[in-house]
Amino acid sequence: MNGKKRYAMVIDTHKCFDCKACTIACKMENGVADSDQEYRNWVDTGEIIGVFPNVSQKFTPGQCNHCTNAPCVKVCPTTATYRDENGFVRVDYEKCIVCKYCMIACPYDARFVSSTTHTVDKCTFCAHRVGRGELPACVETCPSKTRTFGDLNDPKSEVSKLLRENEYKVLKPETGAEPNIFYI
Amino acid sequence: MFTKKNMLYISFFFAFIGILAVIDTLYFGREESFNLTRQIPWGMHIAGYVFFVAISTGLCLIASIGHVFHLKEFEQMSKHLILLSIITLFAAFFVIGIELEYPTRLIIYAIISPNLQSPMWWMGTLYSLYTVLLVAEFYFLQQKKFKLAGILGLIGVAADIIAHANLGALFSVARPFWSGAFLPPYFIVLAIQSGAAVMVIFLTLIQTHNKLQLTSSIRAGRRLLAIAIGVMFLFQASRMMSSAIMSAPDVYNGAMTMLAGPLKWHFWIGEVFLGMLLPLGLLSKSSDENNLAVYASCSAIFGMFFMRFNHVIAGQMVPVRDYYKLELVDNFLQYTPSFSEIATIVGGLGFTFIAYYYAEKYFKMEREIS
Numbered sequence: 195m196n197g198k199k200r201y202a203m204v205i206d207t208h209k210c211f212d213c214k215a216c217t218i219a220c221k222m223e224n225g226v227a228d229s230d231q232e233y234r235n236w237v238d239t240g241e242i243i244g245v246f247p248n249v250s251q252k253f254t255p256g257q258c259n260h261c262t263n264a265p266c267v268k269v270c271p272t273t274a275t276y277r278d279e280n281g282f283v284r285v286d287y288e289k290c291i292v293c294k295y296c297m298i299a300c301p302y303d304a305r306f307v308s309s310t311t312h313t314v315d316k317c318t319f320c321a322h323r324v325g326r327g328e329l330p331a332c333v334e335t336c337p338s339k340t341r342t343f344g345d346l347n348d349p350k351s352e353v354s355k356l357l358r359e360n361e362y363k364v365l366k367p368e369t370g371a372e373p374n375i376f377y378i
Numbered sequence: 379m380f381t382k383k384n385m386l387y388i389s390f391f392f393a394f395i396g397i398l399a400v401i402d403t404l405y406f407g408r409e410e411s412f413n414l415t416r417q418i419p420w421g422m423h424i425a426g427y428v429f430f431v432a433i434s435t436g437l438c439l440i441a442s443i444g445h446v447f448h449l450k451e452f453e454q455m456s457k458h459l460i461l462l463s464i465i466t467l468f469a470a471f472f473v474i475g476i477e478l479e480y481p482t483r484l485i486i487y488a489i490i491s492p493n494l495q496s497p498m499w500w501m502g503t504l505y506s507l508y509t510v511l512l513v514a515e516f517y518f519l520q521q522k523k524f525k526l527a528g529i530l531g532l533i534g535v536a537a538d539i540i541a542h543a544n545l546g547a548l549f550s551v552a553r554p555f556w557s558g559a560f561l562p563p564y565f566i567v568l569a570i571q572s573g574a575a576v577m578v579i580f581l582t583l584i585q586t587h588n589k590l591q592l593t594s595s596i597r598a599g600r601r602l603l604a605i606a607i608g609v610m611f612l613f614q615a616s617r618m619m620s621s622a623i624m625s626a627p628d629v630y631n632g633a634m635t636m637l638a639g640p641l642k643w644h645f646w647i648g649e650v651f652l653g654m655l656l657p658l659g660l661l662s663k664s665s666d667e668n669n670l671a672v673y674a675s676c677s678a679i680f681g682m683f684f685m686r687f688n689h690v691i692a693g694q695m696v697p698v699r700d701y702y703k704l705e706l707v708d709n710f711l712q713y714t715p716s717f718s719e720i721a722t723i724v725g726g727l728g729f730t731f732i733a734y735y736y737a738e739k740y741f742k743m744e745r746e747i748s
Binding site for chain 1: 408409415416417419420478479480481483484487488491492493495496497498499501502548551552553694697698699700
């Protein structure tokens with residue numbers, strides 16, 4: 195172990211019941227404007243499966259996947275989008291020219307033009323909170339513990355355990371982006 | 379109808395509309411002025427930028443081919459074509475400058491914080507180099523230092539081809555519908571088609587207004603346009619067939635936006651009829667004695683704009699998240715350009731003609747044949 199962290203999030207979609215507390219917490223924590231175009235995370239609503247009364251529906255929380263091989267980092271002409279020392283994909287607002295190439299390249303629709311910063315914005319895994327030893331706002335607020343956050347390089351971390359003990363998948367593996375959000 | 383004076387009046391009106399677009403954009407801000415969304419962040423401006431850049435590239439290629447291979451039909455008007463190429467390049471910069479929130483930051487951070495992996499960084503760098511080479515080539519042509527201009531022209535052509543092929547690559551790395559090795563050569567053919575169409579229009583105007591004998595150059599331009607349209611037809615037909623028959627879902631859906639989806643009129647009427655079939659029909663009947671080639675070129679240019687628009691928008695209309703697929707009625711996202719977006723392109727067209735008209739006078743090129 196060289197002490198380098200690889201932060202990741204494990205999302206258990208079976209636990210999500212679409213309360214959207216994570217989306218509210220994110221907006222409040224990060225000052226994201228109240229607009230249907232501006233959000234750092236979301237909950238996708240799946241199709242209704244079955245016939246009444248035997249029906250079910252799946253909800254899939256989503257956000258920036260903080261990819262190891264992030265397409266947004268590759269295409270940014272001014273290195274405004276970069277991976278920091280913790281592996282968080284972040285935007286340097288001072289360098290962003292709003293060419294929106296990163297929005298085009300992102301396979302997850304995780305980016306938007308912020309009316310607050312007037313640059314492209316996205317989830318930071320709440321880097322400011324993680325730096326203080328806290329969890330991202332969406333993880334902390336989730337009432338059903340759908341989201342688990344931690345260091346994959348630490349074998350004792352909760353995320354490492356969940357991935358060892360469960361089958362998991364990532365979204366759009368065919369893009370080669372190597373996302374760091376895992377779904378169980 | 380196609381007198382320089384008439385064109386100048388129309389161009390001033392177009393430029394006025396363009397100024398309204400600039401005021402609208404600066405006063406209300408980009409979020410308000412443009413109909414762009416989180417899902418479709420690239421719209422009319424990107425299509426317009428590619429449109430103008432392609433014209434510039436095409437004109438430079440045609441002029442430089444004349445220089446390098448001493449083809450008299452193209453060489454004799456190369457200075458005019460280079461001037462027009464410079465002006466259309468600045469029209470492209472105008473359009474992209476309106477689109478970008480911070481164009482000045484691009485200049486600063488492209489230098490002090492470059493990302494060499496990014497096709498957009500290469501686009502900025504190569505087009506900057508291309509601009510310098512074009513201006514230098516024009517300067518030496520003006521100084522009658524033809525050998526030096528020829529060398530610069532050759533380097534310019536290399537930079538030009540790489541820059542425009544890179545523009546194709548810029549798209550192809552981003553979305554499934556845009557991907558494919560054919561995209562860079564497709565962009566080069568588009569450029570030659572654009573350059574040839576603009577060349578026919580401007581040379582006809584110059585011939586009529588400046589009383590120069592340019593029949594052989596216009597005839598060569600007509601033939602080049604017909605060949606480029608033919609090649610483009612084959613490109614598009616093979617692209618659409620391969621996308622619609624045996625491709626991955628996102629590529630198939632991208633093609634279907636044009637073949638039978640929300641862009642079908644843009645594709646069949648704009649791109650196929652106005653951009654290819656009508657110009658080819660008119661060119662087959664055109665001769666040195668009639669103006670049908672000008673009408674064919676105007677139609678081709680109109681069609682080529684649709685081609686750029688369809689290309690840029692179709693790649694984004696297929697949602698990247700399943701959520702949207704459930705929410706949408708016909709499986710596609712929607713985009714209609716705003717007044718400000720359309721007016722910027724119209725302004726760019728007006729600017730091009732006005733700038734050429736006065737530059738030709740300023741450089742005393744009205745009666746000049748190189």
